[in-house]
Amino acid sequence: MNQDIFLDNAATTRTDPEVLEAMTPWLGENYGSPATLYAFGALAKQAIEQARQHLADLIGAEAKDVYFTSGATESNNWAIKGVCDALEGKGKHIITEQAEHHSILLPCKYMEKKGWEVTYLPVDSDGLVNPADVKAAIREDTVLISIVHGNHEIGTIQPISEIGAIAREMGVAFHVNAAQTVGHIPVDVENLACDLLSISGHKFYGPKGVGALYARRGVRISPLLHGGGQEKKRRAGTHNVPGIVGLGKAAELARLNLKAESQRMAGLRDYIMEKIEANMDDIRLNGHRTKRLPNNVNYSIEGIEGESIMLSLSYPTAEDARAIFVSTGSACVSGTLEPSHILLSLGVPAELAHGSVRISLSKENTREDADYALNALFEVAERLRSMSPVYKRGAKQCSTANTEDCDCESSC
Amino acid sequence: MYTEQVMDHFQNPRNMGEVDDPDGVGEVGNPQCGDVMRITIKVGEGETIEDVKFKTLGCGAAIATSSMVTEMAKGKTLVEAQEISKKAVADALGGLPPQKMHCSNLASDGLKKAIEDYRAKHPEK
Numbered sequence: 001m002n003q004d005i006f007l008d009n010a011a012t013t014r015t016d017p018e019v020l021e022a023m024t025p026w027l028g029e030n031y032g033s034p035a036t037l038y039a040f041g042a043l044a045k046q047a048i049e050q051a052r053q054h055l056a057d058l059i060g061a062e063a064k065d066v067y068f069t070s071g072a073t074e075s076n077n078w079a080i081k082g083v084c085d086a087l088e089g090k091g092k093h094i095i096t097e098q099a100e101h102h103s104i105l106l107p108c109k110y111m112e113k114k115g116w117e118v119t120y121l122p123v124d125s126d127g128l129v130n131p132a133d134v135k136a137a138i139r140e141d142t143v144l145i146s147i148v149h150g151n152h153e154i155g156t157i158q159p160i161s162e163i164g165a166i167a168r169e170m171g172v173a174f175h176v177n178a179a180q181t182v183g184h185i186p187v188d189v190e191n192l193a194c195d196l197l198s199i200s201g202h203k204f205y206g207p208k209g210v211g212a213l214y215a216r217r218g219v220r221i222s223p224l225l226h227g228g229g230q231e232k233k234r235r236a237g238t239h240n241v242p243g244i245v246g247l248g249k250a251a252e253l254a255r256l257n258l259k260a261e262s263q264r265m266a267g268l269r270d271y272i273m274e275k276i277e278a279n280m281d282d283i284r285l286n287g288h289r290t291k292r293l294p295n296n297v298n299y300s301i302e303g304i305e306g307e308s309i310m311l312s313l314s315y316p317t318a319e320d321a322r323a324i325f326v327s328t329g330s331a332c333v334s335g336t337l338e339p340s341h342i343l344l345s346l347g348v349p350a351e352l353a354h355g356s357v358r359i360s361l362s363k364e365n366t367r368e369d370a371d372y373a374l375n376a377l378f379e380v381a382e383r384l385r386s387m388s389p390v391y392k393r394g395a396k397q398c399s400t401a402n403t404e405d406c407d408c409e410s411s412c
Numbered sequence: 413m414y415t416e417q418v419m420d421h422f423q424n425p426r427n428m429g430e431v432d433d434p435d436g437v438g439e440v441g442n443p444q445c446g447d448v449m450r451i452t453i454k455v456g457e458g459e460t461i462e463d464v465k466f467k468t469l470g471c472g473a474a475i476a477t478s479s480m481v482t483e484m485a486k487g488k489t490l491v492e493a494q495e496i497s498k499k500a501v502a503d504a505l506g507g508l509p510p511q512k513m514h515c516s517n518l519a520s521d522g523l524k525k526a527i528e529d530y531r532a533k534h535p536e537k
Binding site for chain 1: 414423425439443447448449471475
């Protein structure tokens with residue numbers, strides 16, 4: 001076991017040892033394909049159907065409505081392109097929001113190129129979508145609404161049930177990207193009133209490269225992948241049996257402990273937020289304070305840039321120091337010159353968006369880890385601020401409470 | 413993604429701070445873009461750079477290039493220091509990731525600005 005502290009669990013999590021154990025036979029001796037009829041294949045078929053049931057149980061769905069994919073990116077692409085393709089005759093309008101993940105926004109942009117219209121609803125300064133805005137945006141030709149459940153970067157949890165009720169009332173298909181919530185907080189497709197829901201295995205201690213799309217019976221959706229008859233001819237390709245078994249195991253484990261672990265993590269999150277706010281000045285909380293993923297903490301730290309924080313924490317200079325892994329919304333890691341579109345959509349000024357730090361927790365993180373990591377963060381922030389030619393403590397009074405009222409531009 | 417030299421200059425920056433009573437000051441970049449550098453110089457006998465320091469807000473590459481440019485400039489004449497190119501700074505660091513070449517490699521511009529500032533204040537020299 002290394003001593004590193006992994007606080008980037010919204011990006012990926014460590015595969016649970018029990019998951020790994022459940023997968024192993026399917027990577028080895030049990031290599032049959034579930035699509036074949038002989039007994040060797042039937043064993044695999046049984047295993048993936050059991051996994052399907054575990055996943056269905058975790059989200060309050062019927063097993064027959066769960067389709068395995070390669071992950072949430074595929075599920076999101078499939079939901080958008082598949083529904084649009086099936087319903088093209090009905091209309092050519094999609095509704096989503098500005099702070100979505102790229103695996104939602106880019107398929108929407110793709111559909112725009114194909115002649116579709118997309119409404120990108122604004123979010124408020126906490127990242128929340130107003131359900132009334134969704135209702136007002138629905139047109140006669142709207143065929144799909146896609147809203148994320150929990151935002152991967154800022155942690156804000158959207159009012160999905162309310163939006164679902166509106167979609168249902170108006171007769172529009174409703175897709176929810178639940179990659180960050182499934183396995184972390186209770187997710188129930190009936191409560192959420194959604195028709196489609198995307199799931200990712202590696203976000204809750206399952207393996208990478210596997211996920212699922214829940215598609216309620218009767219929802220019209222064309223396949224994204226054409227080929228063999230797998231997944232009731234809706235998703236071709238030989239099943240990723242080890243991955244699917246692992247996903248099923250992760251779902252089974254998550255369900256056992258969901259409420260208690262969710263509460264424990266939220267307690268640790270709140271502890272971290274309190275400690276940051278007590279020890280640092282000139283910071284801004286990104287995302288909603290309470291309508292928030294239990295494992296997400298995100299602050300912008302004035303006067304410094306996120307990549308330099310991330311690098312300093314992950315490559316500590318002291319011999320015996322533990323490496324700490326976090327993430328940032330800075331342009332330096334986005335691969336573009338723009339900082340995170342999510343932070344910008346909240347109205348966070350660019351200079352603050354560059355200085356954002358996201359801490360995302362897993363079931364492995366302890367309070368001791370948090371204390372260690374926070375002390376390192378405070379030291380790193382102090383050091384980088386001392387190097388900054390623009391930072392003046394308290395100069396802008398951009399407290400966490402209200403950034404709207406302060407003029408951060410004036411310092412630039 | 414960064415070379416050992418970049419990480420070394422990032423973790424142990426040389427000449428960080430501000431020269432007392434500087435003869436030239438150069439500031440480049442913009443907080444909205446995520447990078448700001450401030451180079452201060454002290455010019456001595458024969459127009460050589462006697463001292464040079466930096467303060468930088470920015471990513472690993474921004475801090476490392478700032479540190480490197482101060483090392484390269486120290487002891488050089490203004491004419492020589494003005495010739496230090498972005499490429500030379502990047503090469504001295506064993507290279508930079510391609511996306512960092514333009515956005516975070518402003519240190520040589522900062523140095524040039526500091527030299528121009530000095531010249532503007534000492535037009536007769």
